[in-house]
Amino acid sequence: MTERGPEQISDANALYVFAVCKAPDPAVLAGLSGVAVDERLRRLRFDELTAIVQTVRAADFTDEVWQARMSDRDELERYARAHHEVVSAAAASCPTVPLPLATLYHGEKRARQALLGEAERFRAALERTADHSEWGVKVYAAEPSAPEPGPAPVPPPAARSRPAPGAGLAYLERRRGAQERRERRHEDVLRLAETVDAAFRNVAAAARRLRLHSPEPAGKGHVHVLNATYLVAEHRAAEFRALTRALRDTTGARIDISGPWVPYSFVGEVQ
Structure with a gap:
């Protein structure tokens, strides 16, 4: 109070x-x-x-x-x-x-x-x-380098009366393909976040998922997919750092860690 x-x-x-x-x-x-x-x-x-x-x-x-x-x-x-x-x-x-x-x-x-x-x-x-510290983890996934295909080009006025056979179907297929790619990327991002979080939880005594940052702090070409903090026993700190390096290699993601800190996130609020 x-x-x-x-x-x-x-x-x-x-x-x-x-x-x-x-x-x-x-x-x-x-x-x-x-x-x-x-x-x-x-x-x-x-x-x-x-x-x-x-x-x-x-x-x-x-x-x-x-x-x-x-x-x-x-x-x-x-x-x-x-x-x-x-x-x-x-x-x-x-x-x-x-x-x-x-x-x-x-x-x-x-x-x-x-x-x-x-x-x-x-x-x-x-x-x-007691004998634990807090470690922060932020994970960023690389955004796809190839741009998604845009809408079909608008034909000149003279050609509008005679559309190419199947042009409308091809346009819908492109739209459907772009949507499917977005959905797959979203699923991949969620899977990456869950994979990294689960691995760190195996080392940590407790964990908390935090709100993701807006895209700007991640830097160009990256999207923020995980913001979490972990309570780690001091004798497992080296294991935690080694796991970070291993996850970077296996996932290809950018993984930033900070710590050790006083465990602010795991003491509970005192009213």
């Missing part, structure tokens, strides 16, 4: 929560500024778990201010990087559940109460993701 609203006043403070951990090493927080340069990061204990928190000015996180910040790309990126830096440092020390960007509470007492209410969920997420 993120507490933000008009009741906040300019001289009030709020508590920003970055992540929940088992037993983070305090040394990993040294040198990190978080989202408030003038306030140190600290640990907040609850139910044998630890939250990484920082005191911030409530006025900097009201609905109005935060919405304005969300529309400023540079400012939003600065906060996202600071948030991720703290989460990554904690995750390098111990199993960690990252909380969403700008998770705030009206004071330490309210924060502890809210976090205690989610303690079971935190424990389950920590158990599920």
